[in-house]
Amino acid sequence: xxxAKELFIGFDVGGTSVKMGLFDKGGRLLxxxxxxxxxxxxxxxxxxxxxxxxxxxxTAGFTLDQVVGIGLxxxxxxxxxxxxRLQANIQLxxxxxxxxxxxxxxxxxxxxxxxxxxxxxxxxxxxxGRDYQNLVFVTLGTGVGGGVIxxxxxxxxxxxxxxxxxxxxxxxxxxxxxxxGGKGHxxxxxxxxxxxxxxxxxxxxxxxxPVELEGPSDSRSVFAAAKSGDEAAWAAIxxxxxxxxxxxxxxSSVVDPEAFVLGGGTSNSSDMFLDRLVERYKSxxxxxxxxxxxxxxxxxxxxxxFGAAYVALQAAGA
Ligand SMILES: [Zn+2]
Numbered sequence: 001x002x003x004a005k006e007l008f009i010g011f012d013v014g015g016t017s018v019k020m021g022l023f024d025k026g027g028r029l030l031x032x033x034x035x036x037x038x039x040x041x042x043x044x045x046x047x048x049x050x051x052x053x054x055x056x057x058x059t060a061g062f063t064l065d066q067v068v069g070i071g072l073x074x075x076x077x078x079x080x081x082x083x084x085r086l087q088a089n090i091q092l093x094x095x096x097x098x099x100x101x102x103x104x105x106x107x108x109x110x111x112x113x114x115x116x117x118x119x120x121x122x123x124x125x126x127x128x129g130r131d132y133q134n135l136v137f138v139t140l141g142t143g144v145g146g147g148v149i150x151x152x153x154x155x156x157x158x159x160x161x162x163x164x165x166x167x168x169x170x171x172x173x174x175x176x177x178x179x180x181g182g183k184g185h186x187x188x189x190x191x192x193x194x195x196x197x198x199x200x201x202x203x204x205x206x207x208x209x210p211v212e213l214e215g216p217s218d219s220r221s222v223f224a225a226a227k228s229g230d231e232a233a234w235a236a237i238x239x240x241x242x243x244x245x246x247x248x249x250x251x252s253s254v255v256d257p258e259a260f261v262l263g264g265g266t267s268n269s270s271d272m273f274l275d276r277l278v279e280r281y282k283s284x285x286x287x288x289x290x291x292x293x294x295x296x297x298x299x300x301x302x303x304x305x306f307g308a309a310y311v312a313l314q315a316a317g318a
Pocket of ligand 1: 182
């Protein structure tokens with residue numbers, strides 16, 4: 001029998017799977033589990049999730065009454081009050097799921113968070129942001145998301161738009177349309193999809209043939225092309241760095257974080273762009289902000305489960 005302790009579970013609710021991590025108060029990962037994402041709207045859906053929780057906790061040698069916090073990172077905006085108003089990417093009845101989790105874990109506090117916001121909290125709790133109280137996390141994936149943390153707490157916002165860094169309008173002259181319907185948003189230049197789009201445009205302008213790409217978000221091939229001297233690829237990377245550097249400079253004048261942390265798939269290519277990004281950031285930032293470090297996230301795809309658990313820990317007042 002394991003010793004009595006307070007446990008926290010972080011969920012990362014994605015389109016295909018619900019990942020779960022079991023943690024102690026110190027941020028130690030004690031076990032993990034994953035179930036295919038059901039439509040979380042009825043008893044069968046709730047049961048698929050609670051069965052996963054039961055398996056996670058018992059397999060690690062603990063009991064369900066030791067779970068005092070469950071945090072759920074979900075792919076939709078979550079305002080500071082935790083009440084989800086808009087669901088674009090997932091079928092979820094949050095009140096029903098919350099009730100089902102509370103039934104299985106009698107001592108639990110349940111809290112929802114936006115997935116990018118949760119990833120920011122994960123990096124703060126156990127990743128690259130561990131040394132900070134205030135940071136801004138930017139995830140560079142197929143889209144661009146983020147999380148703003150002030151005094152170790154998320155700035156989720158009144159309607160859940162806190163940290164929606166990807167939809168800052170950086171170029172009012174843009175004619176192409178962003179995934180959200182706007183134009184000229186950061187995501188259109190700094191996401192993996194944006195890098196590929198910029199690369200194709202640079203090739204067309206030069207009359208050169210783009211390298212073979214595996215889909216519209218294959219920025220990895222663009223970075224590989226840059227490495228082998230493709231000028232159009234470098235131009236696309238420069239565009240990304242310029243817009244992202246300017247966005248971070250604007251953010252530094254609003255919340256003045258101790259650090260920026262970059263996550264998402266594109267951050268794996270940071271050796272190719274971080275120097276350029278820092279240079280662009282410094283050129284745009286207020287003089288007092290130019291030394292703010294820009295670091296790379298360390299938890300990878302686990303940031304969501306860590307952060308969701310930490311959000312739950314805070315909500316439980318533990
Ligand atoms: Zn947008």
